[in-house]
Amino acid sequence: MFWTAVFWLSLFGLVYVYAGYPLAARLLGGALDRRVQKAAAGRHQPTVTVLIAAFNEARHIEATVRNKLAQNYPPERLNVIVISDASEDGTDDLVRAIGSDRVRLIRQEPRAGKTSALNLAMPQATGELIVFSDANSLYATDTIARLAECFADLDVGYVTGRMVYKAPDGSLTGEGCSLYMRYENQLRAWETKLGSIVGVDGGVDAMRRSLYRPMRADQLPDFVQPLRVREQGYRVVYEPEALLYEDALAATGDEYRMRVRVALRAFHALKDMAVLLDPARFGLFAWQLWSHKVLRYLAFAFMIGCLLAAWILARRPDAVFWRLTMVAQIGFYAAAVYGHVAGRNGRGAPRLAGLATYLCVLNLASAQAFWQFLRGRKQVIWKPRT
Secondary structure, X not given: OHHHHHHHHHHXXXXXXXXXXXXXXXXXXXXXXXXXXXXXXXXXXXXXXXXXXXXXXXXXXXHHHHHHHOOOOOHHHEEEEEEEOOOOOOHHHHHHHOOOOOEEEEEOOOOOOHXXXXXXXXXXXXXXXXXXXXXXXXXXXXXXXXXXXXXXXXXXXXXXXXXXXXXXXXXXOOOOOOHHHXXXXXXXXXXXXXXXXXOOOOOOEEEEHHHOOOOOOOOOHHHHHHHHHHHOOOEEEEEEEEXXXXXOOOOHHHHHHHHHHHHHHHHHHHHXXXXXHOHHHHHHHHHHHHHHXXXXXXXXXXXXXXXXXXXXXXXXXXXXXXXXXXXXXXXXXXXXXXXHHHHHOOOOOOHHHHHHHHHHHHHHHHHHHHHHHHOOXXXXXXXXXX
């Protein structure tokens, strides 16, 4: 009886996290239909400061800064601040060489990480809106304009755009590098109609400067700052037409290490912002945060529960059903391994095998991050993506 309950509760958890919650968000969002009251093109153009934190980004920084300067946005209303986190590869010289009075370089010494870099730059940012860009993030020409249009809605405090990964040869691989990214983007669209989203793309975000609150160095700005905006009573919304292009990660191992880092800081962020998990105070948003973040990051536990319970129950006499559930789960993990091997060998894996691989990468990374979280580990500094 115990292991049967473990299996069904774990299966329910997985189904709810990946299907039940999105379906509920779609239905409820359709009923509430809280659309963003955006301005018409060119009718809302507040001043903008783009913040770019960079450590040893000589390969990308010049192209990234010039991309922001070339945005289809009034030049006199847009400036860029690059915060060099004690870079040693000539990043600073490349920024200075751009020679524009719209670009300012701030050097952070000693190296202290992205969050400290943003805290350092904020007092010198003059824009009504702050746009957060990664050092390798290239925007579509109208991305900043698309972000700014959303702030015509006075209830909106934070806007995130849509990340599109590129293959190394420059060809687009679609909305993200997998079916999972399309799924996540669609969920953000449904959550926007609920009122606010609970996850953002850190390389293409904008917020009202007046709402920024300094963070501890170990806090994840892409996670904590949107939650603080929501805590202040403003909406956090998704604008799918604000496009960010980034190179896809070179290998599964790169994706895994990045996911461990993000998940670890997310666990700490959820702990810091636990007040938002109180449904008595934050109602619908608390439900969203529990469903989309807390339970999603703990989905690895549901996967372990399903596998372990089915394995124990399958050893009983006449346990045909439980043996079939074991076969189904083994098939899923075999597909994930196949997708991983095919990717390493340069062969394209079938889409479903690739999705299985990606789900396993995400959940294995979350499991490792959760263990590190329980041990009190924190991560402050980062390395450029490879």
